[in-house]
Amino acid sequence: MTATVVKTAKTSQRTCIACREIAARQDLLRFTVGGTEEKPQICFDKTRRRPGRGVWVHSPADRPDCFEAAIEKGLLARGLRAPKSALTEGYAKTLREGVARYISTD
Numbered sequence: 001m002t003a004t005v006v007k008t009a010k011t012s013q014r015t016c017i018a019c020r021e022i023a024a025r026q027d028l029l030r031f032t033v034g035g036t037e038e039k040p041q042i043c044f045d046k047t048r049r050r051p052g053r054g055v056w057v058h059s060p061a062d063r064p065d066c067f068e069a070a071i072e073k074g075l076l077a078r079g080l081r082a083p084k085s086a087l088t089e090g091y092a093k094t095l096r097e098g099v100a101r102y103i104s105t106d
Contacts, residue, residue, distance in 0.1 A: 014056040017079045018066035021058075028056040029067075029099065033082045040086040042076050044098050055079035060096075061103045071095070 012025040030048045032055075035041035045054060055076060058066035070076050071092050077084045087095070 016058045016063075016066055017055045017075045018057055018069040018073075019063070023056075023058065025056075027059070027062065029059055030054045030056055031076055031080065033080045033086065035086070040082050041091060042080060042082060042087045042095065044095060044102070046102060053080055059103060060099060067099070 013022050014025050014028050015022050016028060025048070030045040030050075032043050032045045032050045032052055033040050034043035034050075043050070048054075055070075057070045057076070060067040071087065074084050074087070076082075077086050080086075
């Protein structure tokens with residue numbers, strides 16, 4: 001008697017920087033550093049393919065506490081090795097609005 005081997009598709013997994021939980025890549029949002037070297041900005045990576053260091057956070061639609069903690073506690077900047085000035089209060093509001101638009105169209 002031979003054993004049947006069932007192959008399953010591998011799903012990439014990433015860790016949320018806020019709650020440290022491992023989740024499927026498609027369930028998380030990715031952020032990277034953009035802007036200039038003198039004035040870096042944290043950017044939402046809609047395509048999840050921008051080059052360079054990236055950090056992953058649960059979507060605010062799924063876990064709003066993770067997303068807010070990542071912004072308020074400076075976890076995005078720390079994970080990206082960017083200065084805290086890369087995420088000013090005004091830019092944090094813009095980032096929240098951009099993510100909300102992305103989620104509402106998804």
